[in-house]
Amino acid sequence: MGCNRDLENIKENINDVQQKMKNIIDVLGRI
Template identity: 75%
Template sequence: EKRLRGHHSSEETTDPPPHEEVEIPQSQQEEEEEDMVEIVTTGDRDVLHEGHFTSESAQILIGEIMGCNRDLKNIQKNINDVKNKMKNIIDVLERV
């Protein structure tokens, strides 16, 4: 499933967190295939539904939240930068 990502400003210098590969033990994998477990996608990560929620999937979600928080901070910084530019433009126009 492709997801659209927001366009990032050229001012952003942070890199996205590295993707971690997770290997499911064979016995758990076979059990899941038998039970036909539904999997949902959050970003680029797969998380099992409630019945098979593990500390590993919780860590994946925490990583996703941290990534979203980083993105929100970058967006807020960009908003503040634009507000400051607008304020400066208005100040210059008021002098004219």
């Protein structure tokens, strides 16, 4: 169970990073 929870946390972290990257790209695209 512990391993599974770690995997879920990693997936959420990856999603957060992807969202931040999209936001940064959007901002750079506006400049």
